[in-house]
Amino acid sequence: MRQYLILLFISTLLIANPTYAWNDPANSGKKSNKNNSLVSRAANCTPATGKKFLEFNNVSALIETGGSMWQDRSRSDAAYEVPKGSGETVIYAGALWMGGTDPNNQLRIAALTFRNGNDFWAGPLSVDGGGSFDITQGTLDWGFADISPEVCMEYDNFYITERQNIELFNAWYECSSDPNCDAGLEYPDYQVPSSILEWPGNFNNDLDLNQSYDFNLAPFYDRNSDGIYNPVDGDYPWYDLSGQIDCRTSRRVTLYGDFNMWWVFNDKGNIHTETGADPIGMEIKGSSICFCYQR
Secondary structure, X not given: OEEEXXXXXXXXXXXOOOOOOOOOHHHOOOXXXXXXHXXXXXOOOOOOOXXXXXXXXXXXXXXXXXXXXXXXXXXXXXXXXXOOOOOOEEEOOEOOEEEEEOOOOOEEEEEXXXXXXOXXXXXXXXXXXOOOOEHHHXXXXXXXXXXXXXXXXXXXXXXXXXXXXXXXXXXXXXXXXXXOOOHHHHOOOOOOOHHHHOOOOEOOOOOOOOOOEOOEOOOEEOOOOOOXXXXXXXXXXXXXXXXXXXXXXXXXXXXXXXXXXXXXXXXXXXXXXXXXXXXXXXXXXXXXXXXXXXX
């Protein structure tokens, strides 16, 4: 009998320090000038609307792109059901709570209770500013963390992958590139699935010409190391198929689970109406995953 284990987790990634809150190392130990170091700006994004039930075997869990989890807000009811269809729920609601003080000792918070307001919006944040960003080295960019309404709307989605589809694609591509392997015979009528073709490995720079965004968005295996996600080159949503990443020594982010829902959201899309607090300037990349095993 096939059983499923569902894990829901969110990985946070700060790509732009609070609004504009970088301290010059030459002024170490001195408080930043509030007038020119901190600029509070709010984009005009509309609330995120993307939602999906993660349903496998006897579990049904509702997740929203706007940061809410496990709550059916339309009915003010719990939406983490076990067993599925029984009407029995184990969790009423969940969401991220983040907060801290900036270099000027001002409190900044992004949090949701039951999403009576909004502190999170869909989409990645810009990285304007001029710092250097390399998460593998533990360095973060600095500058204005911002977003446009068009970017919020574009990424108000879940991007769904299944590991077995990625493994099949990789096997088909490698066979296609091997003169000793007949892909037409080994993989007759194979079609690359839309989940691979539409994977947001790179940010769509045509969406916002006024700001600069990190070009690398969702994790992908870059077969030819050109930095551009292109399934024609054999690139795919990055499951570590060869086991090359040691999480004890590498901070490279890959995908997990037999089924994965990936999305990106932020706390700068508009005014915080849930907490009423100043935004942090946080971009969050999340995954909801399911591991399948046989028994």
